Each structure stands twice: as structure tokens, then as C-alpha cells.
Amino acid sequence: MSEPLKYLLDERDIPNHWYNIAADLPKPPPPPRHPATGAPCTADDLRPLFPDALIAQEMSAEREIAIPGEVRDILRLWRPSPLFRARRLERALDTPARIYYKYEGVSPAGSHKPNTAVPQAYYNKVEGVRRLATETGAGQWGSSLAMACNFFGLECKVFMVKVSFNHKPYRRALMETYGATVTASPSDETASGRSILAADPECPGSLGIAISEAVEVAAAREDTKYALGSVLNHVLLHQTVTGLECFKQMEMAGDEPDVIVGCTGGGSNFAGIAFPYIGRGLRGGRRPRVVAVEPDACPTLTRGRYAYDYGDTAKLTPLVKMHTLGSSFVPPGFHAGGLRYHGMAPLVSHVLDLGLIEAVSVAQLEIFEAGVQFARAEGIVPAPEACHAVAVAMKEALRCKAEGRPQAILFNLCGHGHFDMQAYIDYFGGKLRNYAYPEHEIAMALAGLPSIVD
Amino acid sequence: MSEPLKYLLDERDIPNHWYNIAADLPKPPPPPRHPATGAPCTADDLRPLFPDALIAQEMSAEREIAIPGEVRDILRLWRPSPLFRARRLERALDTPARIYYKYEGVSPAGSHKPNTAVPQAYYNKVEGVRRLATETGAGQWGSSLAMACNFFGLECKVFMVKVSFNHKPYRRALMETYGATVTASPSDETASGRSILAADPECPGSLGIAISEAVEVAAAREDTKYALGSVLNHVLLHQTVTGLECFKQMEMAGDEPDVIVGCTGGGSNFAGIAFPYIGRGLRGGRRPRVVAVEPDACPTLTRGRYAYDYGDTAKLTPLVKMHTLGSSFVPPGFHAGGLRYHGMAPLVSHVLDLGLIEAVSVAQLEIFEAGVQFARAEGIVPAPEACHAVAVAMKEALRCKAEGRPQAILFNLCGHGHFDMQAYIDYFGGKLRNYAYPEHEIAMALAGLPSIVD
Secondary structure, X not given: OOOOOEEOOOHXXXXXXXXXXXXXXXXXXXXXXXXXXXXXXXXXXXXXXXOHHHHHHHHOOOOEEEOOHHHHHXXXXXXXXXXXXXXXXXXXXXXOOEEEEEEHHHOOOOEOOHHHHHHHHHHHHHOOOOEEEXXXXXXXXXXXXXXXXXXXXXXXXXXXXXXXXXXXXXXXXXXXXXXXXXXXXXXXXXXXXXHHHHHOOOOOOOHHHHHHXXXXXXXXXXXXXXXXXXOOHHHHHHHOHHHHHHHHHHHHOOOOOOEEEEEOOOOHHHHHHHHHXXXXXXXXXXXXXXXXXXXXOXXXXXXXXXXXXXXXXXXXXXXXXXEEOOOOOOOOOOOOHHHOOOOOOHXXXXXXXXXXXXXXXXXXXXXXXXXXXXXXXXXXXXXXXXXXXXXXXXXXXXXXXXXXXXXXXXXXXXXXXXXXXXXXXXHHOOOOOOOOOOHHHHHHHHHOXXXXXX | OOOOOEEOOOHHHOOOEEEOHHHOXXXXXXXXXXXXXXXXXXXXXXXXXXXXXXXXXXXXXXXXXXXXXXXXXXXXXXXXXXXXXXXXXXXXXXXXXXXXXXXXXXXXXXEOOHHHHHHHHHHHHHOOOOEEEEXXXXXXXXXXXXHHHHHHOOEEEEEEEHHHHHHXXXXXXXXXXOOOEEEEEOOOOOHHHXXXXXXXXXXXXXXXXXXXXXXXXXXXXXXXXXXXXXXXXXXXXXXXXXXXXXXXXXXXXXXXXXXXXXXXXXXXXHHHHHHHHHHHHHOOOOOOEEEEEEEOOOOHHHHOEEEEEEOOOOOOOOEEEEEXXXXXXXXXOOOOHHXXXXXXXXXXXXXXXXXXXXXXXXXXXXXXXXXXXXXXXXXOOEOHHHXXXXXXXXXXXXXXXXXXXXXXXXXXXXXXXXXXXXXXXHHXXXXXXXXXXOHHHHHHHXXXXXXXXX
């Protein structure tokens, strides 16, 4: 028992600030642009949707942004999250690599999403907002925002992609337990929803459609703002508590990561663990390899185009430059609900464009195989999203074995799979398959991109 | 942020021994008796079902039993579990009470059950057993044993109550993820199962029936033993890590519990937190009030008889003296799957008989109301079983408020509710109701008790 499995911090060790990578980038990220005019967005453009404090964070170039005491006071219900050394997995793989994972499944919602839900609810509350509207796919984000709104006494209105609303009642129940109102999207409560339903009454919904509905509701009512669970700069900022805690925990372990791995849907859990390390490298420190992992079936970073695009289907959001498959892209039905977004966080897209990170995609069957092997070695059953990071961390460990290199691998285990057991049932039942888009389908999806030149 | 919410221990602080309350009791508990002869059981009687080390623990009068290093090495994947001060709940209740909860939902299976699953698998492995058979209701125990067997390379055969097998596929998937084989009970694989099915092909099953099947399978094969998730002395023993950790954590908090609360199905999570404190009181230390909480719909401690009874439906297990509703008792369909057993741990029954603890029962709607209030205050959604403890801890806090007494209340939050959201859906949907047995039904169930005089 001399070698620890877990590196735990005291709640006083929750970081006092978030880390803003924009301060350290060699080239600033391209600005968001107004959806109608194409002109760079001003704070005024964003004001119907977000409170001033979050708009300031979205546009900030300050390296450190203080975390309010009221936010830390909620985060400490579960933070700092543990850093594990996966000694049993290392033995199972017979690898000389040292594998570490930061476990974000300890939050009450079971994922990393509350890290940003709490500050978003807080800043809205401070500025007098009474209600937040948002969208959710599988429900990880919706349940996190529901919890955060409840803590600050805000109403929470969640548009849940209809196919998930019907097939995943448990996350919905979690949102309702926290007091949120959950509506299946497309709904007849918004113009965007009604127009979709008019064209296709049986439309199963998509994240892009649900975003349109939530944005519309937020823009329409003075007391209501919008909250997004990934993609935006301030969301990624809030997730950096993860990587900042890892600094201290890796120091406790007397080690430093050679490779950092995270899965990417919108990009926030990946940025949370990776950006503090990338920034430290940019300031002259050690530079680990950083690997973003996405599904073959939604290959934004690996096969999308780096271009200006809309964040939603109804084209209500600002245009942002990102790796995208086009806002009309609808991924096939696969189970990593959190990794189905057509675009990618502009900051993650930018650091890929700058060559600061690598991106790979993995097949569905491979990620579940990895998830099961991880569960049998470490006990924790990973969420399907997290299985993508597990799969590539394991690949890296096997590469270390093949090369005889005892490297340190750090990955973000962004959530547990207790709400996702249907995906494991389908995997064991042989109902899942791999899916890789043919080139012409990707080309077709990209043909619809708006023609704005950077 | 000066007042901590969490008291965390290092993995080196996992106790080195389990605490055996039998050493401190003023009167020894009545011995188990052979199901056929009624004579006190010998180790030989138990040998077909359990390995020698567990039989020795079952009969031990030693106060401290060392925890093997191999067991601690697995426990530290999630232990020590955190002790929380429920400051937000205290404020919501406006109580002068200090409310603490020990959170066992941090285990990979989401409950306290792995605390005993791991040592049971370990001792069987050491003695050359190749396979463990067990039963499970909602699946908390089955998934914990599946995980533990996987860690030690044992096969795991789980008889799952058929109604849960059909309606709760997610826990089943968790067991299968850990590599276990899960069979719906009653099954045609055992004589007990076949005789039940012959009488009623549509039988939805019960814990008592599933125990019969698992015991039969274990007794029939040399390489197979049986494992039970509650009730037995050695199981309660293994759970005492919980209370022993609380000693250190309450010391960190600079506080001592005046009231300890736990929910009781078979009795193990309750004993885990309570027995170390009761024992300390028996040895001359501080004596907190200790309250066992059970559902109105399965009122073993509050309305059952303290008598010798069988542990299973087919009367294959030894007779044990316990608070029981009769081995033919089938509780109504309510959702706290872990609290449906017809009997109660003999040691818990004995300490109640000795006047060392109190027992109360609570109504179903009340426990979900408490669970939702707890989730909104503290974030964590409790398992329905744990909601029973939450409800009574809250009642005690309100009593403190009424009496103006700033007491310290400690309860065991034995699991999270992420696998139990259907129960919350039913609660919100108005589909749950309270259920209290009429006196004549209890009398009828008790009429079938075996006539063995203590």
C-alpha cells in the first residue's frame, strides 16, 4: 500500500482563478461575427443572451480570472476532484507507462458540466436574471444547469432533444428532481420549433434545433438569459479548474504528464484539462503532447473544415470560426450523446490550427471495448463520451510498451456511465456498429457553409 | 470558505481492522440453528456455503479482525469515503443541529455494498473457490459482488429477482460489464426455482426465492460458494469500516454525534456506521442515540417478531433469531428494492432487543419528499433506501430546532440514486402511495413461523 492510487486535495485547494489561454496564444483567435452582417460581434450583440460578466469573460485577454467565493462555495460540494493513478489498468496492459486520470464523475450530476453551470448561474443571478434557458442532448448539461439554477434560486428551462426526451427519461427525472422544466425539442413553444414541426411533425430533434429554441426564448424575454454547456470561451475557461488542480496533484505524485488526452464534443472537458498545460508550455514550460479524441461518426476536428459557421440550425447564433461539419449536419444515432455537435469550440479549433494539439477519431466498438476493460481494471464504468479518452489513453500506453518508453499519460475521465447503461446493453447485445462518413457526405455537409472569408 | 464541507482521509487511513460488536455485547446473540434439526450450527454446517475464514468471522468473539492488505488495496479505489457536513441542508431547515453524512455512493457500484463484496471475494479466492453464487433484488448487491469477483478473477453467478431483471436492465448491464452471469429468478436451473415455476409460471420472484436458488447452486458444486450482501455477522463486520472512518472524520470536525441514523433492509449499512459507536459506548465511552429506519411497507424491526426464522423461501438456510415478518412474507411493490427483506440481521435484532438502538418506520411519500429536498440542498440525489435515513435525519434536525438543542446528527448516505430515477419519476408522476400493513396481515405472515423456542 505504499504507492498511492489517489491524489486528493483539500477544498481550500480549489483554484482561486480560472486560466484564460487567450492571454498566452501567439495569435488571437478570430472574433465571432454577427449572424446577419458578418461584422465582428460586440458586447452589445451578446447582451440579449448573456450577462455582462460572462460577455467580459468571453472577450477577455486576461490570463487569470478570479473565481468568486460564492462559486467556490458550491464547487466544493464535490471539488477538488480526485486524480487517480490507474495502477490496475497499467498492470492489465503490462505497460511501462504511468496512467493518470482526473475523475470528474464525482460531481452530483456525474460529469464535469457543473464546473461551468455553477458560475453561469451565479453571474446571471448577480445581474438580476430570473430564468435560464438551455438545450440538452443526452441530459448531462441540462441536469448540471438544473442543479446550479436550483442552488441560486433561478428557474431553469431545458429544451431536450426529442429522441432523448423519449428514450432517456432518467436524466430528465434528474433535471426535474432539481426543479427544472424540461420540454421536448422541437416544441411548439418557439417559432424555430414550430417551423421545424410544420416541415416534419415527426422530427426527432437535434442539438442545433434545441439551441435555436433556447436562444429564441432567451432573446424574447427580459428576465431570461441563455446558457451553453460547451463551445464558448467562457465555458472552456470555467473548466480549467480541472487542469489547474492536476498541476498540484501531479506534483503530489512527483510526476509530469508527457501526453494529455481528452474527448471532444464541444471541447470543454478537453480544454479544461489541456489548456492550463498548453499555456504553461507557451510560457516556456514543459510541453506535453495533447490529444483530442472524437468519434468517427462526428469527426469535426479530423474531417471538418476550419471556417466560420453558425452554432445552431436556425442561424440565430453568432458566426464563429471553428472546425465544423456544417450547421445542417446530423450525426447518425450513436450513443455518445455529448459528442454529437456539428462544430467545435473556436478556441480548441484555433489551437489545433496553431499546431498546439493533435486530433484523432475512434470507432464506436473500440471505445466500448476500452470502457469495459477500464471498468474491469479500475471499477469505474465510464460514460460513453469518456470512453473515447480511455480508448486513446490505452492506445498511448500500448505505444509506450511497444517503444519501451515509460511515459506519463494523463486523461480526463469526464463522467461515469451510470446513466448510460443502455449503451452498454446495446454494445453487449451486438446492436452497435462502427460508422465512418463517406467522403462525399462530408463534402455535401460542408457545401452549405456560409461564405465568409476570414 | 473557512468552515469545511467535507472531511477527507488519506487512503492510508483506511482502518487496519474491522470492529466486531459481539466482543462488547452484555449478552451473546442467540446462535444460528440447523434448518433440519434445530441444533446450534457448527462450522461444518456452514462449510458448503462459505469459506473457512468467513465462517470464523461469523462466529468470532474477537473485538478486532485484521483487514488483509489485498482487501485494503481494492477498497482504496474509493475509500476512505468522504464525510460531509450538510451545511446547506441545515440552512434550508433553519436548524441549530449539525448534520453530517457519510457518503458511500462514491464506490464504483454507487453504494456501500462493495465494502463486504471485496473481502468475501478475497477470502473465497484464497481458499480456492472458483465461482460465487448470489441473489440480488434491485441489483446493488449483485453489481458489487460482480465487481469484486472480477477483481479477484472469480466467476460470479447472480440470481436476480425476475421483476427487477425485467424492469431494471441497467443494474443488470452493470453486472455484465463486470463480467457476471445474471439469471432471472425463479429459474429452471435449480430445484427450488423449478418447483416455484411449476406452481406459478408467472411468479415475479422474491429475494427469498433468489436466495434459495443461489444457496442450492453453491451447495451443489464443490468449486462454488455462496455470498450474501447483508444480514450475516461477517457482512455487518465488513461494513464497520464506515463507522471506524467516521471516528477519525468526526474528530477532524471537532465534533461527536449525538444521534446516529441509518436505514435498515438486511441491516448492514446501518450496522456499519452504528456498531463502532455502540461498541465504544458499551466500553464506557459516549453513547449517542442510534436510530434504525425502515419502510412502513416492510416493518421488520417495528412490527415483526423477534424469533427464529429461515432466511429464504425454500428453508435451506440456517434458522436465525431475528426480527422477522416470516419467510413467506412478500412486501408490496415499492421502490426501495434494498429494503424488502422479510427478516433483519440477527445482530441488529439483538441490539434492538437489548435496548441499545431505536427503530422507526417511515412512509414512502415522506422519504421521496425528503430525498428531493436533500438533493436540492446538497446536490446528491439519494438512492430510495438512503432516503429513509435522510428523512429521519431531517426529522431529528427539526426536533432539535423545536427543542432549541444544537445536537450533532450523523447518518449513512449509503448510495446515490442514479440507478433509481424511475422511482423518482413515479414519485413526481403521483404513482407512488403510502402502504402500511393492516394488523391481521402481519399476524397471518407471522403465523407461519417455525416453532423453535429460544
